[in-house]
Amino acid sequence: MNVMEWINQINGWVWGFEMMLVFLAVGLYLTVRSGFIQFARIGVIFRETLGAIRERTLGSGGEISPFQATMIAMGATIGIGNIVGVTAAILAGGPGAIFWMWIAALVGMATKFAEATLAVHFRRQFADGSVSGGPMYYIARGLGLPWLGGLFAVFAAVAAFGIGNVVQVSAIAGTLETQLHIAPAWTGLLAGLVVAVVLAGGVRRIAYFAQTLVPLMILFYLVLAVAVLALNAAGIWPALRSIFESAFSLQAGFGGAVGVATIEMIKAGVGRGIFSNEAGLGSAAIAHAQAQVDHPVRQGFWGVMEVFIDSIVINTFTALVILSTGAWMAGGTPYEVLGQGFGGIVSAQTLLAVALALFAFTTLISWAFYGEESATFLFGEGIRWPYRLAYVVMAFVGGLGSFTTLIKLSDTMNGLMAIPNLIALLLLGGVVARLTRGFFSGEPWTPPK
Amino acid sequence: MLKGNLSEFPLGTLIQTLAAAGRSGVLVVQPPWLEGRVALKEGGLYAARAGARRGWAALELLAGLPRAPFVFDDTIPLPPEPNLNLPLEAALARMLAVGDRWSGLVHLPGDWQVELALSRKSGEMKLTPVMLQVLGLVEGRSIARILEEAEAPPVEVAEALDRMLGEGVLELRTPSEMRGEELVALSFYGKETGVAYVDEALHREWQKLLPHPFGVRVRSPRGQEAFFQVRPRADIPGRIMLHDKDLRKLRAGRGIKLSVQPELTTVG
Numbered sequence: 001m002n003v004m005e006w007i008n009q010i011n012g013w014v015w016g017f018e019m020m021l022v023f024l025a026v027g028l029y030l031t032v033r034s035g036f037i038q039f040a041r042i043g044v045i046f047r048e049t050l051g052a053i054r055e056r057t058l059g060s061g062g063e064i065s066p067f068q069a070t071m072i073a074m075g076a077t078i079g080i081g082n083i084v085g086v087t088a089a090i091l092a093g094g095p096g097a098i099f100w101m102w103i104a105a106l107v108g109m110a111t112k113f114a115e116a117t118l119a120v121h122f123r124r125q126f127a128d129g130s131v132s133g134g135p136m137y138y139i140a141r142g143l144g145l146p147w148l149g150g151l152f153a154v155f156a157a158v159a160a161f162g163i164g165n166v167v168q169v170s171a172i173a174g175t176l177e178t179q180l181h182i183a184p185a186w187t188g189l190l191a192g193l194v195v196a197v198v199l200a201g202g203v204r205r206i207a208y209f210a211q212t213l214v215p216l217m218i219l220f221y222l223v224l225a226v227a228v229l230a231l232n233a234a235g236i237w238p239a240l241r242s243i244f245e246s247a248f249s250l251q252a253g254f255g256g257a258v259g260v261a262t263i264e265m266i267k268a269g270v271g272r273g274i275f276s277n278e279a280g281l282g283s284a285a286i287a288h289a290q291a292q293v294d295h296p297v298r299q300g301f302w303g304v305m306e307v308f309i310d311s312i313v314i315n316t317f318t319a320l321v322i323l324s325t326g327a328w329m330a331g332g333t334p335y336e337v338l339g340q341g342f343g344g345i346v347s348a349q350t351l352l353a354v355a356l357a358l359f360a361f362t363t364l365i366s367w368a369f370y371g372e373e374s375a376t377f378l379f380g381e382g383i384r385w386p387y388r389l390a391y392v393v394m395a396f397v398g399g400l401g402s403f404t405t406l407i408k409l410s411d412t413m414n415g416l417m418a419i420p421n422l423i424a425l426l427l428l429g430g431v432v433a434r435l436t437r438g439f440f441s442g443e444p445w446t447p448p449k
Numbered sequence: 450m451l452k453g454n455l456s457e458f459p460l461g462t463l464i465q466t467l468a469a470a471g472r473s474g475v476l477v478v479q480p481p482w483l484e485g486r487v488a489l490k491e492g493g494l495y496a497a498r499a500g501a502r503r504g505w506a507a508l509e510l511l512a513g514l515p516r517a518p519f520v521f522d523d524t525i526p527l528p529p530e531p532n533l534n535l536p537l538e539a540a541l542a543r544m545l546a547v548g549d550r551w552s553g554l555v556h557l558p559g560d561w562q563v564e565l566a567l568s569r570k571s572g573e574m575k576l577t578p579v580m581l582q583v584l585g586l587v588e589g590r591s592i593a594r595i596l597e598e599a600e601a602p603p604v605e606v607a608e609a610l611d612r613m614l615g616e617g618v619l620e621l622r623t624p625s626e627m628r629g630e631e632l633v634a635l636s637f638y639g640k641e642t643g644v645a646y647v648d649e650a651l652h653r654e655w656q657k658l659l660p661h662p663f664g665v666r667v668r669s670p671r672g673q674e675a676f677f678q679v680r681p682r683a684d685i686p687g688r689i690m691l692h693d694k695d696l697r698k699l700r701a702g703r704g705i706k707l708s709v710q711p712e713l714t715t716v717g
Contacts, residue, residue: 048703055633055704294685442639444682
């Protein structure tokens with residue numbers, strides 16, 4: 001067996017159905033340990049996040065606001081998977097897959113809550129007021145296993161170059177070439193330049209970039225989706241009905257044995273519900289750790305909101321467009337189906353291309369930060385500029401070639417990130433429970449020494 | 450030279466000790482807001498002065514000081530004329546009785562630099578002649594100046610002030626240099642309502658300007674206001690933390706800018 005076959009085998013395993021079950025099991029465990037936070041405290045979560053949106057820029061002392069940290073996280077979480085991935089899930093599992101995606105997302109909310117909470121609790125604060133945190137820190141400091149934290153950091157630093165960089169630049173270049181006839185070399189050059197300018201400003205510039213672009217990008221996509229839905233208003237109710245009806249129907253899916261189709265539907269939906277919002281992978285926790293908050297649980301609420309916006313709002317709008325227009329019925333590749341779905345209004349396909357490019361671009365920036373923080377955990381502060389430079393070069397060349405091996409390797413690394421992270425979440429569930437109880441008792445937060 | 454603080458050596462005990470030793474000299478008491486002097490001649494009380502007060506009234510005023518640094522210096526020349534002619538035992542017994550009356554006051558703050566003002570509260574209260582006298586003096590004056598300048602004996606003035614503070618006729622005035630702050634609301638949860646948390650640094654700053662116990666009056670942009678006890682909390686610069694229920698009563702929410710004014714409290 002050669003290296004590529006090894007990578008493929010591990011890849012199949014880390015992104016496989018069994019692993020999905022592990023994600024769900026950890027999510028359910030954290031749901032219980034946090035006192036069913038995503039259901040029992042839903043009002044508080046909304047008040048503490050969207051209800052406090054007016055303080056989005058309130059940060060000081062070299063740190064960034066909770067909103068800015070969440071926007072960095074969402075820049076990475078919301079990607080082409082929210083459009084293409086959801087379409088692929090419907091094609092693979094039928095409309096019922098969306099119901100199972102919602103269920104997985106609800107469980108994932110507790111996972112993301114725990115990740116964000118632990119990231120703030122175990123972060124390192126430096127003399128200049130800056131902070132660093134994420135799974136590598138809560139694994140090293142919370143579990144006392146620095147080698148396992150280091151392993152997570154290795155996976156994240158490598159994954160950033162592939163799924164965070166090359167995949168995104170390729171997607172942008174491909175989309176812009178097809179829709180706007182822009183040569184990939186120009187796209188790569190522009191992407192490299194913008195990435196260089198943003199990264200040079202450190203976390204504060206990344207935060208400013210994310211807090212401006214990510215909400216606009218979400219709004220842009222939702223307006224586009226609403227416009228399509230307005231033209232197909234008659235199809236919305238049947239689309240919603242088909243989601244619920246086929247979720248429990250044994251005949252869902254395309255052909256094959258009834259049981260197999262049902263399992264395919266659940267796999268497609270749950271897979272999207274888990275992987276779309278990255279709950280369990282640990283990446284977003286690196287951004288959440290940067291937030292200036294008085295208590296880790298407060299940032300945990302933003303973790304829940306991140307999953308809500310990603311998987312419940314954006315993914316649902318994509319699904320409704322695909323289902324209400326009937327675009328999925330004819331089959332085809334996800335891109336073809338999307339073209340059909342969004343093709344109902346003038347220039348919708350071009351606008352969709354812009355949305356896809358924006359989604360990919362914010363992912364590119366956020367992953368740069370994840371990779372840099374991970375590399376810094378491994379090699380110290382001196383690695384920041386060499387890492388940034390390598391990332392910028394990769395962004396430039398990303399649009400020019402296929403880089404199949406690198407993409408496969410980084411995709412596998414991305415999946416492997418979940419293993420140390422899920423172990424930590426499982427073992428630190430008690431800390432999450434204690435912090436949550438403390439927060440709702442009005443106790444001040446005491447960071448670990 | 451003998452040095453100490455009245456919080457450790459009450460005035461009566463100090464005078465008794467010096468008298469028993471047959472000392473001559475001047476006991477200088479120096480709280481920040483006035484200077485008091487008690488002169489002893491060969492173990493007997495000779496003269497006393499506290500701000501504008503002289504004689505027994507000065508001694509009565511000094512007996513009300515819960516804390517103040519003192520120095521007994523036998524090199525300071527005695528005043529030319531005596532103004533105390535009470536026998537020592539009788540004077541000590543009177544001081545003891547006066548001390549009991551001072552210690553029975555619950556609303557009058559220990560810091561006499563604090564200024565008083567007539568409150569805006571309405572209500573009925575039967576006023577004594579001393580109270581009437583005091584009411585004519587309070588506006589814009591510190592407690593120390595009122596105690597010095599009123600005609601009635603200091604302890605009677607103090608009792609009148611204490612009663613009127615307790616009834617809400619008078620209120621403590623926050624120093625003019627104490628500015629209000631615009632702080633962003635942050636909610637907390639749990640059982641404890643009626644409490645506001647501000648950042649440790651801001652609380653320390655307020656404590657320096659307001660040695661007396663203080664709270665905060667919080668006003669929301671919608672015009673609602675309430676008074677809260679205030680406590681320090683780490684890592685909330687620019688914020689005021691209020692219980693979620695209190696925030697709702699103020700018709701405010703997290704992220705709303707609230708006007709926060711520290712105010713002295715009479716019960717500490």
